[in-house]
Structure formats: structure tokens, C-alpha cells
Amino acid sequence: MRKAKAVLGSLVFLCVAPGTVVGLLPWWISHWRPGPAVPAQGLLTAVGWVLIVVGVxxxxxxxxxxxxxxxxxxxxxxxxxxxxxxxxxxxxxxxMYVAVDMAILGQAAVLRSTSLLVYWVVVSLGQAAFVHFYEEPRLLARYGESYAEYRRQVPAWFPRWGRRERSAADESAS
Structure with missing residues (x-):
């Protein structure tokens, strides 16, 4: 039952939050109309689509x-x-926030839209503020030392590829 509620709640939240930030608002800003042609447009479009697909x-x-x-x-x-x-x-x-950023940046590239680029900056700054002032303090209060250790080992925004030591957070998740 818990898993069914988690699935339903996650699907609703996926449609509402990222659906709005990555779908509805970029459409409202750009109406999916491409901007003027630019040099290396094919490359820009290809990179944009890769960002969108990887982000989603x-x-x-x-x-x-x-x-x-x-x-x-x-x-x-x-x-x-x-x-x-x-x-x-x-x-x-x-x-999730990195994925949202990638998808918006990809849309800006595919559509050659400076408005979407500005929107991406605003969204990124909003996410960073939300994480710093609300989410991380809340996670620290809820999960205590497990989250503190996880936070020390894993970077917030730029992935660290490769192996890391197993932490107490990993052990409690197992």
C-alpha cells in the first residue's frame, strides 16, 4: 500500500512540479517557436536534444x-x-534539479531562445535558494547524522563520478 501511494503521489507531483517548470512555463515563454538561425545551428540543436533527453x-x-x-x-x-x-x-x-536545469537549457538550445536561457538562470537560482534555505535544513533535521555524512561525501550540483565510500546513510538504506 505504501508503494502504491508513493507511485501515485510521485506521478501527481511529477506532472505538477517538473511538468510546469520544464513543460508549461517554457511553452508559455517560447510557444515552441525557434528563434533566428545561428551558425552551427545543427550542432546546437543536437546538443540541446541530448540535454533534454538526458535531463528527462x-x-x-x-x-x-x-x-x-x-x-x-x-x-x-x-x-x-x-x-x-x-x-x-x-x-x-x-x-532532479540538475535534470530540470538540463532540460530547460536543452530547450533554450533547440529553440535558440534567449528568453528560455534567462528563465533557466532564474530557475537555477530559485532551486539553489530552495535547497540551501529549506530542503537541506529539513533533511538534516529529519535524517540527522546520516544526511550530514551523505552531504559531506556527495556534491550538491556537479556530479562526482566514480566510487565513494559507503556511508551510514547507505547502510540505513540497505
Whole structure:
């Protein structure tokens, strides 16, 4: 039953939060109309699509980790029972936010839109503020030393590829 609630809650939250930030608002800003042609347009478009696809795949993977490992949702109103430290969370603490940034930046590249580029900067700054002032203090209060140790070992925004030592957070998730 907990897993079914986690699936349903995560699907709703996926549509509402990232769906709005990555889908609805970029459409409202750009109406999916490409900007003027630029040199190396083909390369820019290809890089943009790679960012979009990798961003969406990362976002879906991260949501799945919340369901399977955390037994909850990414939504603050339906938190996980367990700290999520597996999957992509082994390499970066905020893969969902990184994924959203990648998807928006990809859209800006594909559509050659400076408005979407400005929107990406605003979203990125908003995410950083939310994480710093709300999310990390809340996680520290909820998970204590497990989160503190995880935070010391895993970077917030730029993935550290490779292996890291198993932590107490990993052990409690197992």
C-alpha cells in the first residue's frame, strides 16, 4: 500500500512540479517557436536534444528512486520514509534539479531562445535558494547524522563520478 501511494503521489507531483517548470512555463515563454538561425545551428540543436533527453531520463530515474528506495515522493507534503542515496544520488545530491536545469537549457538550445536561457538562470537560482534555505535544513533535521555524512561525501550540483565510500546513510538504506 505504501508503494502504491508513493507511485501515485510521485506521478501527481511529477506532472505538477517538473511538468510546469520544464513543460508549461517554457511553452508559455517560447510557444515552441525557434528563434533566428545561428551558425552551427545543427550542432546546437543536437546538443540541446541530448540535454533534454538526458535531463528527462535523469528526472524519471530520480523519481523512481524516491518510490523504490525512499518509499515516498519528492513532494515535501509526502516525504520519504528513508533517505534516498542510491542510483544517481550516489554522485550528486540534487539530480532532479540538475535534470530540470538540463532540460530547460536543452530547450533554450533547440529553440535558440534567449528568453528560455534567462528563465533557466532564474530557475537555477530559485532551486539553489530552495535547497540551501529549506530542503537541506529539513533533511538534516529529519535524517540527522546520516544526511550530514551523505552531504559531506556527495556534491550538491556537479556530479562526482566514480566510487565513494559507503556511508551510514547507505547502510540505513540497505
Amino acid at each position: 531520463a535523469t528526472l524519471l530515474h530520480s523519481f523512481l528512486r524516491f518510490i523504490v528506495e525512499g518509499l515516498g515522493t519528492p513532494a515535501p507534503v509526502a516525504e520519504t520514509e528513508h533517505l534516498v542515496v542510491g542510483g544517481l544520488y550516489r554522485f550528486v545530491r540534487n539530480p
